[in-house]
Amino acid sequence: MDGFLTLKNRDEMYHFLEDLCTISELEAMSQRFEVAGMLRKEKTYQDIAKATGASTATISRVNRALTYGDDGYDTVLNRLEK
Numbered sequence: 001m002d003g004f005l006t007l008k009n010r011d012e013m014y015h016f017l018e019d020l021c022t023i024s025e026l027e028a029m030s031q032r033f034e035v036a037g038m039l040r041k042e043k044t045y046q047d048i049a050k051a052t053g054a055s056t057a058t059i060s061r062v063n064r065a066l067t068y069g070d071d072g073y074d075t076v077l078n079r080l081e082k
Contacts, residue, residue: 035062036073 007013017026031054038048045059054062066073 032058032062033073033076035059036066037077039063039066040074040077 003016004013007016021029031052034052035048035054035058038051039059039062043051045056048054048059049056062073
């Protein structure tokens with residue numbers, strides 16, 4: 001995990017993730033992050049599924065992380081809003 005903290009900019013993060021993850025994994029992470037943002041805006045599961053293509057199981061998993069998780073999504077979403 002400390003490897004992530006050594007990255008200095010968006011390009012370095014992009015290249016690292018491209019090497020580390022498959023395209024499917026990157027797409028899944030992006031989708032979950034988009035779902036998290038929409039859940040915070042109180043969008044319905046139906047609206048989120050339609051907009052993102054995420055399954056209701058994925059939406060539910062992200063919602064559970066937002067409600068009972070370690071605030072990882074909230075930390076990043078809050079920082080992006082500033």
